[in-house]
Amino acid sequence: MLLVKKKAVALLAYLLLGAGALLAQEKKTELSVEKIMRDPKWMGTSPSNIFWSEDGKKIYFSWNPDSNKADSLYSVAADGRNIRKVSPQERRSLPSPEGAYNRAETKKVYEKNGDIYLYDIKAGKPQQITNTVERESSPSFSHSGQKVVYIKDNNLYAWSIGSGQTVQLTDFRKGRKAPAEGKDAQRDWLKQQQLALLQIVRDREAEKEAQKKQEKLDNPNRPKEIYIEEKAVSSINLSPDERFISYQLVNRPKNAKVAIVPNYVTSSGYTEDINTRTKVGDAQETYATYIYDTQRDTAFAVSMKEVEGIYEQPDYLKEKTAKASAAKDTADSKTKKPEARATVIYGPYWSDNGRQAVVVARSQDNKDRWILKLDPATGKLTLLDRQRDEAWINGPGIGYGPGDIGWMPDNERIWFQSEESGYSHLYTVDVRSGQKKALTNGKFEVSEVRMSDDKKHWYFIANKTHPGEQHFYRMPLNGGEMVQLTALPGAQEVTLSPDEKTLAIRSSTSNRPWELYVIDNKPRAKPKQVTQSLTDEFKAYDWREPEVITFKAQDGAEVYARVYRPEKPENNGPAVVFVHGAGYLQNAHKWWSSYFREYMFHNFLADQGYTVLDIDYRGSAGYGRDVRTGIYRFMGGKDLSDHIDGAKLLVEKYNVDPSRIGIYGGSYGGFITLMAMFTEPDVFAAGAALRSVTDWAHYNHGYTANILNIPQTDSTAYAKSSPIYYAEGLKGALLICHGMVDTNVHFQDVVRLTQRLIELGKDNWELAVYPVESHGFTEPASWTDEYKRIFRLFEENLKKAPKTKS
Known part of the structure; x- marks a missing residue:
């Protein structure tokens, strides 16, 4: 009898184990394209837009745990307790999270609904300063703290806190001033x-x-x-002593041609035109900075003509000039005086004592950034730092504008970020001696730098532990040990409380979306999770945590990538290479990807037996200057060869059949897909190019001119980098998908490529169009249709392809 019972128990255990295995298997195969591409609310909505109350007692954030049509504002106590939805009355009474503080940080001024408000932090009461139909904007305090300065109708105004009097400080007028006697x-x-x-x-x-x-x-x-003709005025700035007003005049070219995107699906029933942008190389805005000296009642321009390097042309133009000179009879040629390059000046940025000012200048070819001391009485500029890059200036804390910059407490040094070492780090420079010092260094990047309120420490984000991890650090003001304050895996988006004792953190991992946590401002303090955002349906699937790997590119560079693998990989199985968009973006990291639909699609593909490789190719963010600029003058060069090397890795390490590899991506990823299918046709059997740039001469100026210069001066770079020139190389199956109202990469791009493919007699491609979609799709039906086509492309060309004999 005992033996029978043991057998029964064993049988029951076996059945339960079998049932568990079946359930696990069912759990792994429950994804579908239709499910993945639904409205993202099916997953749950992560908290966003986090800010503290001015008294530091509450954390506010946008959230939607009930899957309503839109997010609502929620609050939680500073200790992470008592989470609740904010009433409409409380929401309307809150000061804007954006704004400016007086130097004592007892008052805040902000814009709300086009009006200006003054907020007393201790009393917790707002005071409305303006209530007009016109919009008032950009409020700040005067240096004394006795006035609120703001912009209205492109002029500067000051409102006195004590008297309530409003004074107009500038009088900019369109048109030309009538000529004085003796001039005509x-x-x-x-x-x-x-x-x-x-x-x-x-x-x-x-x-x-x-x-x-x-x-x-x-x-x-x-x-x-001050008559500004037909120019626009911007960047109006009042000096601390209220004597000088700096401003910028923007000259918008009249001969620039703006591209039109037709919108076919409209409520009127008529096709309606959308004005978008110019194309790269067209006439661009020019900028001039002026100072109005109220004491002398005169305005004058700030000139860059004496600044070091202002006449220095980029290397690619020097090479072109040298070749042209060599081809001419030098005896007859005349030396042409070089012209000062066009620049944009940002600032001025005044010291806390109000006695000194610096500006940041950027050349409009983006090869140079200067930090300069400004004498406001004369407009004289003195060089403090020059960063030159023959590719283009960018990087964390630098960007395409002035970058992050500020004054040290001694009022003698400024701080800023630079890629001088090859990675974006924090520096100071003395405005009197010009002595520069690096406060951080190493093969990592720092970003989101801010100084503590007591002026004793820095706080910043850095990827020091791994390029695919981001942590929050504290460091002494003059450099020293970087103390890691966060310990959660993945990435941390940190918002400090007003007293800097508590951190509100948005944190995520590669397989779990963002949630809100609070921790004490101490090294590796234990975090408390505030929100639980994920739905049961999302949690029911065992989402993969992709392995982050590195491999050597053919030129020896180290390349990072994500790998998704089937549970039981097929011998000589199929694989898909995903190409992220934006170029300068990171995706082979350990936090929740902005490409969350693609992440879920990669889980689905792995369930279907595909190995998926997601590469941070040359041009990606997070790895320093050399990776960032590795595509200069040749997009489709090292960025594409990194994917060729990735395909080789799949064959050699992951047992993939070389004849069964596909590739896909959107935007820049679509461009790389086209280059791969046209120039490396024997590597990829199938490709899906989504919202792709097909000819860089038709893309925008701001992005393209940095990487390829402009077509009329560097046509070779454009010809080398544009897929439309290589379309005759297509062998494999190509799917092209594009939104018809794409205001970023215009539908015209694929229309021109379509005509080229027709003229070449190619028949192994198809075009899917989406009439109501712009660059980023919004409709679940469009996402579903697009990805069903991508999956079918891979199933028909990779699953059914003949396998290579092992």
């Missing part, structure tokens, strides 16, 4: 003739002049009329 001989002659002949004219002129003098006596503080 013909008009001067006519005027003098009228005055000589007619008494009434003499009387009225005298009366007019008397009125002008009286108006000036009655209103001695009226600002100077």
Whole structure:
């Protein structure tokens, strides 16, 4: 009897284990394209837009745990307790999280709904300063803290906190000022003739002049009329002593041609045109910085003509000039005086004591960035730091504008970020001696730098432990040990409390979306999870944590990638290579990807037996200057060869059949897919190119000119980098998908490529169009249709392809 019971128990255990295995198997195979591509709310909605209350007692954030049509505002106590939805009344009464503080940080000024508000932090009460139909914007405090300065109708105004009086500080006017006497001989002659002949004219002129003098006596503080012709005015800035007002005039070219995108699906029933942008190399805006000296009642331009390097041309132009000179008869040629390169000046940025100012200047070819000391009385510029890159200037904390910059507490040094070492790090420079010091260094990048309120420490994000991990650090103000404050895996987005004792953190891993945590501001303190955002349906699937690997590229560079593997990989099985978009973006990391649909699709592909490789190719973010600029003058060069090397890795390490490898991606990823299918046709059997650039000469100026210069001066770079020139190389099966109202990569791109493929007699391709989609799809039906086509492409060309004999 005992033996029978043991057998029964064993049988039951076996059945339970078998059932468990079946359930696990069912769990692994429950994904479908239709499920993945639904409205993302099926997964749960992560918290976002995190900010602290001004008194530091609450954390506010956007959230949607009930899957409503839109997110709502929630709050939670600073200790992570008492989470609740904020009422509409409380939400409307909150000060904007954006704004400016006075130097004592007792008051805050901000814009809300086009009006200006002053918030007393201790009292917790807002005071509305303006209530107008026009929009007031960009509020800040004067250096004394006694006034609120803001912009209205492109002019600068100051409101006195004590008296409530509003004063207009600038008077910018469109058009040209009438020429003064002696400037136009013909008009001067006519005027003098009228005055000589007619008494009434003499009387009225005298009366007019008397009125002008009286108006000036009655209103001695009226600002100077500054005529700006047809230019736009921006970046208006008041000096701490309120003597100088700096401003920028923007000259918008009249001959620039703006591309039109037709919108076919409209409520009117008519096709409607969407104005988008110019194409690379077209006429661009030019900028000039001026200073208005209110004491001398005069305005003058700040000139870059004496700054080191302003006449220095990029190397690619020097090479072109040298070749042209060599081809000419040098005896007849005349030396042409070089022109100063066009620049944009940002700032000024004033020291806390209000005595010194610096500006940042960027050349419009983006090869140079200068940090310069400014004398506001004369406009004289003194060089403090110059960063030159023959490719282009960028990187964390640098960007395409002024970058992060500020003054040290001693009012003698400024801090900034630079890629001088090959990685973006934190530096200081003394504005008197010019002595520069690196505060951080190493083969990692720092970003989101801020100084502590007590001016004793830095806080910043760094990927020091691994390029695919981001942690929050504290460091002494003059450099020293970097203390890691966060310990959660993946990436951390940190918002410090007003008293800097608590961190509100948005954290995620590669297989779990973002959640909100709170921790004490201590090294590796234990975090408390505030939100639980994921739905049961999302958690029911065992999402893979892709392995982050490295491999050597053919030129010896180390390349990072994510790998998704089937549970039981097939011998000589199929594989797919995914190419992320944006170029300068990181995706082979350990946090939740912005490509979350693609992440889920890769899990689905792995369930179907595919090995998936997701590469941070040359041009990607997170790895320093050399990786960032590895595509200069040749997109489709090292960025593509990294994918060829990745395909080789799949064959050699992951037992993939070389004849069964596909490739796909969107935007820049679509461009690489086309280059791969056209120029490496024996490597990839099938490819899906989504919202792809097909010809860089038709893309925008801001992005493209940095990497390829401009078509009329560097046409070779464009020809080398544009897929449309290589279309005759297509062998494998190609799927092209594009939104018809794409205002970024225009539908025209694929229309031109389509015509090229037709003329070449290619028949192994198809085009799927999406009439209501722009660059980033929004409709679940469009996502579903697109990815069903991608999956079918791979199933028909990779699953059914003849296997290589092992």
